[in-house]
Each structure stands twice: as C-alpha cells, then as structure tokens.
C-alpha cells in the first residue's frame with residue numbers, strides 16, 4: 001500500500017514535497033523530475049522557488065506527464081507553455097533539459113515512441129509528481145487504460161474536458177485528444193508522489209488508495225508501486241477509511257526515513 005500523509009493544507013504539502021526534491025537535487029545534481037501540470041502541483045513549484053536559491057539546478061532534467069494534441073504552437077494552455085511558465089522560468093531550470101510530449105499533429109504517430117526513448121535515455125524519472133482527476137486518471141490515463149500502457153495518444157473523457165474547461169474560453173475549446181505517459185511509463189519512476197486537494201478529489205483518492213486495483217480507476221496503480229507517497233489535505237482525505245491509521249503512522253514516522 002502507498003504511504004498516505006494527511007496535511008492541513010496544500011501549502012504544507014507543497015513544503016514537504018519541495019524539501020524532498022531539494023534533498024534529491026543536492027544528492028543528485030542531474031536528477032530527473034517528473035512534472036505534472038494542472039492546479040495540484042502548483043504549491044510544490046511555489047515552495048521550490050525560495051528553497052532552490054543557491055542550489056545548482058543547471059543539470060536538473062525534467063519530463064512532463066502529458067500534453068494536449070492539436071493546440072497551436074505556443075498556445076498559452078499547452079502544457080509546454082504551462083511548464084515553461086510555472087516551472088522552468090520560476091525555478092531557473094535549463095529549458096533544453098525539460099521535455100514535454102509533442103502534441104503537434106505533425107509527427108504525432110511516433111511522438112509516443114520518441115518520448116519513451118528519451119525517458120529511457122535519461123535513465124528514468126527519480127521523483128514523479130502526480131495529480132488525480134475526479135474520474136481517477138493519472139497523467140491522462142483515463143478509466144480503462146492498461147496498467148502496461150506506454151506514452152500514446154488518448155481521448156479525454158467528457159468529465160476531464162469539463163474539469164479542464166476552466167483554463168479555456170469554453171468547453172468546445174478543450175482538445176479532445178492528448179498524448180500522455182502510460183501507466184506502465186509512470187510505474188517505472190523510482191518514487192511516485194500523488195497529491196490531491198479538496199473535497200472534489202475525495203472519492204478518487206479513496207478509490208485509488210483503498211479500493212480495488214483496477215484499470216477502471218487508473219490511480220489505483222499506485223498500490224502496485226514499491227515507493228508511492230500520497231499526500232492529501234483534510235478535504236481530499238474525507239472518504240478514507242483508514243485516515244486515523246495514516247495520521248498515526250505519519251506522527252510516528254522514523255526521522256531517518258524521509259518521504
């Protein structure tokens with residue numbers, strides 16, 4: 001089972017994860033970060049800014065989880081643009097070392113394979129940040145995604161398009177297709193850190209952590225990973241059956257263990 005940590009706020013979660021990432025980069029200056037987009041990881045990126053002052057990040061590498069297919073090059077809601085705005089620039093990373101799956105229609109047939117190759121050549125992801133969709137997706141692996149899947153084009157569910165419509169003028173502007181690391185790709189990362197905040201995520205979190213391991217709830221793949229940490233606020237924890245145990249275990253966590 002994944003370790004579940006319940007914290008009072010997204011800010012507290014951001015600090016905890018940022019501390020872990022700083023320790024990683026200090027230990028391994030060319031660490032490979034697995035980057036997520038959407039609202040959930042923002043407190044982590046915010047907390048990293050002051051913590052990385054004076055830390056050499058010139059060798060740090062990064063791979064985004066996913067990208068929309070077919071948005072015009074440079075569209076501000078493309079995940080390439082979001083990663084540059086929210087991560088690369090504020091943290092002072094080298095843009096040449098940060099990769100995002102290519103969502104342009106030109107070459108889309110081999111974009112998944114190319115991304116898998118780049119991930120393998122980089123030696124894999126050290127720490128993978130994940131959010132979870134209200135329908136249980138991680139990356140954009142919608143319900144039904146194979147646990148062995150690799151980076152490929154997927155069709156977004158109507159639910160996901162509705163959830164993400166807040167970033168676009170209207171739901172009709174939300175792309176129908178995406179390219180996403182597969183569940184098999186994500187599972188190869190050495191440490192998974194899944195974050196979820198707010199009551200809207202409570203059912204997806206409980207299903208992922210305590211429900212059956214099933215492709216119908218792709219986030220449940222974290223139960224099969226040897227090192228998965230799930231960090232939630234009280235609202236996102238509100239459907240967890242063993243919440244008291246998770247609190248007790250975290251309060252008694254040996255100091256040497258880290259995340």
Ligand code: F6R
Nearest residue numbers: 036037038039040131132133139
């Ligand atoms: C984003 C991603 C998605 C989001 C999920 C939650 O790169 O892969 O799985 O993490 O849709 O989105 P937010 O965080 O906006 O609620």
